[in-house]
Amino acid sequence: MDDRKQKIKLFLSRFFRNHDLAHDEDIFALGFVNSLLAMQLVQFVEKEFGVTVEDDDLDLDNFRSIDAIDRLVEGKLAPTP
Amino acid sequence: MSTLAAVSPGMQVELAPEQREAQRIFRGWVDEHVVPHAERWDRDGAIDRSLIDELRRRRWLGAPVAAEAGGGGMDLVTYGLLTEELGRGCSSVRSLLTVHDMAALSVARWGSPELRDEMLAPLARGEVLGALGLSEPNVGSDAARVETVARKQGDGYVLDGHKKWMTFGQVADCFLVLAQLEGAATAFLVPTDAPGFSRSAQEPPAGTRASLLAELHLDGCAVAARHRLGRVGFGFSHVISSALDHGRYSVAWGSVGIAQACLEACLDYTAERRQGGKLLREHQLVQQMLTEMIANSRAARLLCCRAGHLRRTGDPGATAETMIAKYFASRTATAAARDAIQLHGANGLTDAYPVGRYLRDSLVTEIIEGSTQIQQISIPLMVPADL
Ligand SMILES: Cc1cc2nc3c(=O)[nH]c(=O)nc-3n(C[C@H](O)[C@H](O)[C@H](O)COP(=O)(O)OP(=O)(O)OC[C@H]3O[C@@H](n4cnc5c(N)ncnc54)[C@H](O)[C@@H]3O)c2cc1C
Numbered sequence: 001m002d003d004r005k006q007k008i009k010l011f012l013s014r015f016f017r018n019h020d021l022a023h024d025e026d027i028f029a030l031g032f033v034n035s036l037l038a039m040q041l042v043q044f045v046e047k048e049f050g051v052t053v054e055d056d057d058l059d060l061d062n063f064r065s066i067d068a069i070d071r072l073v074e075g076k077l078a079p080t081p
Numbered sequence: 082m083s084t085l086a087a088v089s090p091g092m093q094v095e096l097a098p099e100q101r102e103a104q105r106i107f108r109g110w111v112d113e114h115v116v117p118h119a120e121r122w123d124r125d126g127a128i129d130r131s132l133i134d135e136l137r138r139r140r141w142l143g144a145p146v147a148a149e150a151g152g153g154g155m156d157l158v159t160y161g162l163l164t165e166e167l168g169r170g171c172s173s174v175r176s177l178l179t180v181h182d183m184a185a186l187s188v189a190r191w192g193s194p195e196l197r198d199e200m201l202a203p204l205a206r207g208e209v210l211g212a213l214g215l216s217e218p219n220v221g222s223d224a225a226r227v228e229t230v231a232r233k234q235g236d237g238y239v240l241d242g243h244k245k246w247m248t249f250g251q252v253a254d255c256f257l258v259l260a261q262l263e264g265a266a267t268a269f270l271v272p273t274d275a276p277g278f279s280r281s282a283q284e285p286p287a288g289t290r291a292s293l294l295a296e297l298h299l300d301g302c303a304v305a306a307r308h309r310l311g312r313v314g315f316g317f318s319h320v321i322s323s324a325l326d327h328g329r330y331s332v333a334w335g336s337v338g339i340a341q342a343c344l345e346a347c348l349d350y351t352a353e354r355r356q357g358g359k360l361l362r363e364h365q366l367v368q369q370m371l372t373e374m375i376a377n378s379r380a381a382r383l384l385c386c387r388a389g390h391l392r393r394t395g396d397p398g399a400t401a402e403t404m405i406a407k408y409f410a411s412r413t414a415t416a417a418a419r420d421a422i423q424l425h426g427a428n429g430l431t432d433a434y435p436v437g438r439y440l441r442d443s444l445v446t447e448i449i450e451g452s453t454q455i456q457q458i459s460i461p462l463m464v465p466a467d468l
Contacts, residue, residue, distance in 0.1 A: 036400065038318045038322070039400060040400055040464070041397075043396075043397040047396065055191070055312050
């Protein structure tokens with residue numbers, strides 16, 4: 001949902017000031033990401049979208065871009081079969 | 082109804098009545114059970130073991146762990162008040178809560194279901210004591226680069242390495258340990274009865290002398306697969322990072338406790354000692370030092386309260402705010418302790434007054450959980466919460 005991507009972008013844009021982050025842009029390739037941002041990203045996703053990031057979700061690819069984070073949240077919010 | 086009346090209360094800067102009551106209880110308990118003994122513990126380089134039993138009985142070990150997990154379920158601001166009071170009485174006692182709760186919360190957050198079944202409730206109740214096994218002889222600030230190695234063996238792991246500076250390491254039952262597993266930083270919970278584990282007591286350092294420091298020797302130390310915390314490669318970025326985040330919260334409050342202790346010692350001393358025909362507190366330059374201590378300790382406490390509030394609500398800015406609180410509070414503690422000695426004159430340098438201990442203990446707060454310099458290079462890279 002675009003609203004969700006917007007929220008993710010807003011959060012990430014506080015780290016990447018003066019940079020218009022594209023939805024598919026690799027944030028790790030931008031330099032700047034340290035272990036503290038990695039942890040804050042988990043906290044953000046959990047708080048903002050009310051999901052729990054499990055061990056198996058801890059894959060850098062799940063946090064690589066706005067699209068990737070959106071997909072992770074989407075998957076977690078989807079009703080389990 | 083005016084529009085303003087509809088505005089929600091907004092930023093809370095006052096404690097709730099229950100928090101005040103808890104603070105009163107903590108304060109009374111520390112004055113009775115900690116303050117009278119802190120000097121002796123510092124001199125002997127060890128707190129009384131019976132105090133650990135008492136903390137356990139009161140459910141103050143594992144207090145911030147959720148009640149469903151067997152912990153105290155204490156709200157994080159109340160927990161901060163407890164930490165401040167313990168820090169006011171004795172930084173070594175405060176440091177026991179710091180490291181134990183770091184280990185317990187890590188198991189709660191990152192432990193496998195099997196590990197949680199086995200260890201979480203006993204840790205949350207303080208029946209099993211946890212501690213932090215991160216630093217090594219060659220690795221301090223740059224903790225992600227520990228030299229301890231882990232390798233897969235059968236169903237479990239084998240660890241080899243040397244850890245140093247473990248607070249309450251002489252008595253802990255398990256350690257949150259960081260090691261390199263095929264070059265990827267990975268966290269483990271290492272029980273002290275694991276084969277290949279041994280430890281040795283360290284000489285008490287100048288500050289938090291009573292915290293029973295130990296070195297750990299992991300020589301082919303075998304742990305079960307369920308003792309790995311979090312995924313391989315995420316041991317520093319997630320497991321240790323979140324443990325240190327809690328540690329900073331604890332040290333920040335403990336530092337407020339030191340600053341408060343300095344202030345109280347100085348208010349007493351300057352109200353009884355006379356020089357130049359009047360009480361010290363009647364001299365304007367003395368008043369200036371007291372004012373600095375009063376204002377900065379209050380500012381530090383407010384930063385801690387705010388960090389606590391944000392932690393309670395799970396705000397992603399809580400980590401940054403906690404860092405800021407730790408940075409400010411630890412520097413406030415060392416400045417207050419230095420001024421406290423100055424205000425006590427020669428007496429401040431003797432064992433007859435506690436201010437020398439406050440200075441030694443405050444220095445530790447600027448080194449552990451990320452030194453002052455590490456905070457200075459990290460805080461600008463963080464995104465704090467909106468104010
Ligand atoms: C009383 C006490 C209890 C402790 N308890 C524990 C424990 O329970 N568990 C545990 O794992 N460890 C523990 N430690 C160890 C503690 O975590 C380390 O001391 C701390 O991480 C700092 O590392 P270091 O002492 O090796 O200093 P170093 O990392 O060698 O730093 C030395 C100096 O260089 C500065 N410096 C380092 N890197 C940088 C940089 N990049 N930029 C600018 N300046 C820099 C530091 O700020 C410091 O001033 C304890 C230490 C003490 C003193």
